[in-house]
Amino acid sequence: MAEQFVSKASEFKDGDRQIIRLGEQEIGIFKHEGKFYAYSNFCLHQGGPACEGLTIAGVKEHLREDKTSAGLYFDEASMHFVCPWHGYEYDMFTGEQVADRKLKLKKYEIVQKGDEVYVVA
């Protein structure tokens, strides 16, 4: 396992992402609300570029106590990233596929040294 330089932390804006290629590995690094997350860029479905699509809040449905639906809403506490090939949707915080959380993208450790961000791969 080696530390691979990603970026200066000060130049990595919130909401940005970078794709790092290390031999056969591709790693997507996101910065979301000040924290870094790094996952394999190979979608568990058909191998698409899992980290290169939209990032969007998760969708939930509001059910009232009487079990009637009050409609869909974006869950502001969540954040997903979406494989652009077919829409496989992953939890930003865990790398889990949100429709089946047993499926998880490989997660990589991020190390910050001063203003420098490294991924451990």
Add this chain to the structure above:
Amino acid sequence: MDLIADRGRRVTVEELNTTQLLAHAAKQARDRKFEDVLIVDCDAHHYENEHFGDILPFMENEVLKQLALSSRAKGGRGNVAPTGFGYQDMGGRVTRYPLRSSEKTDASGAKRDVQLGMRWMDAMSVDYSCLFPTGMLNIGMHPQKEMEFELCWAYARWVTEKVIPESGNRFYTMLCLPFGDPEGSLRMVEHFGDRPGVGGFMVTTVRDRMAVHDNAHMKTYAAIQERGKVLAFHSGPQWGSTTFQSCNRFISAHALGFSWYNILHCTNWVVNGMGERFPKLPVLWIEAGLSWIPFLMQRLDHEYMLRPSECPVLKKKPSDYMRDMYYSSQPMEIQDMGALETTFRMINAETQLLYASDYPHWDFDLPSTLWDLPFVSDKARHNMLGGSAHRLFKLPPRNEAQKANLQKYGNLVTA
């Protein structure tokens, strides 16, 4: 350009680049040495509505042509062809939809759709692709049978005269029939049936009233069979129909719609003994996945055993006729591997299943979806990806390794 996600992040991208988007598909192809395997995609699409300016002038009837061209004028209201409801792009999550117009092509080169097609075909290592329209999959909902014919005719001329030749014949097609106009359908087969790049004819199955067994269609089937071409039924959703109006989500209307229309028309085809009437006509059912087939086989066999008097033309069980027909693979439901293996056994997938990508639509499948299945033989892999389609459509191998593999697995035919 920003992708729209008002309640999430925006993704800024310069432009869509299909080659870059499908870089992982190209890696899969290299890893599996797909260059040595003839890969024939029996169902891919383009957006012909973006080219109506080129297509509509091929309409024959001057009055209808004037109506169609005029309706497209700026400020016009209404559509030339029927459209459907839906959110294929999943709210922008499938990025090639909102970004499609940003992709650059060479204005002095081949037609835009040819250039785009070569990009994704090369990335997937697809050698030949059967090009279908997208919007015209709803042509069966047009209220005017005359306009249905005119639009099918104009598209057929444009795609065979302008698009396929520019693709170096890597595109082929099964031309959309104006099925609401049986005489027009027959005329289409007679006129276009022997043109280069025409592998067969396609019936769009999204129709409110369509009896595939109606006597009015027999001459068309006979003409297709006589020419050694394929008859394909391409399914689709119709969210606006009374059947599906209770569905409040796209997923429901889509999952059920594609299955339903193939189930409906395949039932009528089988029960009315069309397999006995046209035993040499290859029939291909497209884009409903595979899980509907074992259901229908069991359901029809069960009822046939009780009510054979309603199906006097049949000489064997409905499932036996269904096993004589072909099925496109996409969207393959790889959820329960045991169920999928059973499905492959029930449909004789080794000889009857044809690879389809459905690219660029949202639920496309790569060749690896078939290639990587753990329970299929090498022969089945080669047959499903291209060997069986090679025999049906007479598409030549593109290199010596492909030819050797076709020979090895007993598929090589000479034109």
